[in-house]
Amino acid sequence: MLKPERLSETFRSLAATSSVSRREGALAFDLKQRLQMLGAETVFDGSAAATGSDTGNLIARLRGTCEVPALLLSAHMDTVQPGEGVTVLFNDGVFTSDGRTILGADDKSAIAVMLEALNALNEDRIAHGPIEIVLTTCEEVGLAGAKNLDFSLITAPYGYALDGSDTEGLIVQSPSANRFEISVIGKDAHAGAHPEKGINAIHLAAKAMADLTLGRIDQETTCNIGWIEGGIATNIVPPIVTLRGEARSHDEDKLQAVTDGIMQAFEAAVRGYKGVQNEDGLPRLKTQVHRSYSRTRIPGDHPLVELARRAAANLGRSLRTKISGGGSDANIFFEKGIPLGILGTGMREVHTTREFVRLDDMIRATELLVEIIRQQSEA
Numbered sequence: 001m002l003k004p005e006r007l008s009e010t011f012r013s014l015a016a017t018s019s020v021s022r023r024e025g026a027l028a029f030d031l032k033q034r035l036q037m038l039g040a041e042t043v044f045d046g047s048a049a050a051t052g053s054d055t056g057n058l059i060a061r062l063r064g065t066c067e068v069p070a071l072l073l074s075a076h077m078d079t080v081q082p083g084e085g086v087t088v089l090f091n092d093g094v095f096t097s098d099g100r101t102i103l104g105a106d107d108k109s110a111i112a113v114m115l116e117a118l119n120a121l122n123e124d125r126i127a128h129g130p131i132e133i134v135l136t137t138c139e140e141v142g143l144a145g146a147k148n149l150d151f152s153l154i155t156a157p158y159g160y161a162l163d164g165s166d167t168e169g170l171i172v173q174s175p176s177a178n179r180f181e182i183s184v185i186g187k188d189a190h191a192g193a194h195p196e197k198g199i200n201a202i203h204l205a206a207k208a209m210a211d212l213t214l215g216r217i218d219q220e221t222t223c224n225i226g227w228i229e230g231g232i233a234t235n236i237v238p239p240i241v242t243l244r245g246e247a248r249s250h251d252e253d254k255l256q257a258v259t260d261g262i263m264q265a266f267e268a269a270v271r272g273y274k275g276v277q278n279e280d281g282l283p284r285l286k287t288q289v290h291r292s293y294s295r296t297r298i299p300g301d302h303p304l305v306e307l308a309r310r311a312a313a314n315l316g317r318s319l320r321t322k323i324s325g326g327g328s329d330a331n332i333f334f335e336k337g338i339p340l341g342i343l344g345t346g347m348r349e350v351h352t353t354r355e356f357v358r359l360d361d362m363i364r365a366t367e368l369l370v371e372i373i374r375q376q377s378e379a
């Protein structure tokens, strides 16, 4: 039997243990012990050297009571800032912080749900296949934990990431994303004495920006320039300005077109510059485009979708497949050939100090997870 009291206490304790990205070590050690108490074997991978975290990803393996392929369950241990010294409040069935920090329900509600599900499996002697639990670091900083995960430790063909809001939704599709950095390089000069010797990089960047379409490009494509830095002083013609942004789309061709369009707007602004052209070929651009993650697309008849639907139906619930506008660890697993559907735990207003989660929603998420595990063992 699922025990709401215990689930509540587990969540409270996890949320109170600070684990901002790259400092997940204390939480990871606590989780390792909890998982071992539940009968799992645990191992940390060697990703810490690459991610800069104080711990590797935590991988736990629970032996099955029957011989079916392993099921993968994943969540991330890290949180965004402000996430240190979280005071967990619980009123009217709702967990919040005291308003000074995030709560960390993203993604500790998921970890609490998994632990409660394992408790229920043990206590009720529910038949289950092998379960592989992957708790990553550094999800919130570019999915770095998952990107550096030792996939040789994983045998499961598919599974679920618990990292969504909607307890009646299963995310099966998410976009590809590029991030980019553009530096417009002009030339410095005294703004009062010799402005004609300078090339104003901020002015050029502004011209390029003014022609861009940002925000929602279409139903499946978005784009943002979210950071800008440049200039030295009011009396110096600015020699350089740097901008950073991102583009996302469920369609690779559109993503490419949007990314190219931004680069072309800056190239046009630089080419169209009329004024001092010195022998260094100024003004000029320095651009970098990186792939952040690639899209996921899990077909509606994939076993993981059917398994989750069957489990929900057994509980008298519906489960909608959904499309997400964001990337997560699941994108990296998908790239590695391990599709993960994303289940919700009820977490809301994540990445803000208003973040909250209802205990009832975590209970619903646990019930669904236990039923998924039970159903999988009968497949």
Ligand SMILES: [Zn+2]
Binding pocket: 076, 106, 107, 139, 163
């Ligand atoms: Zn998350």
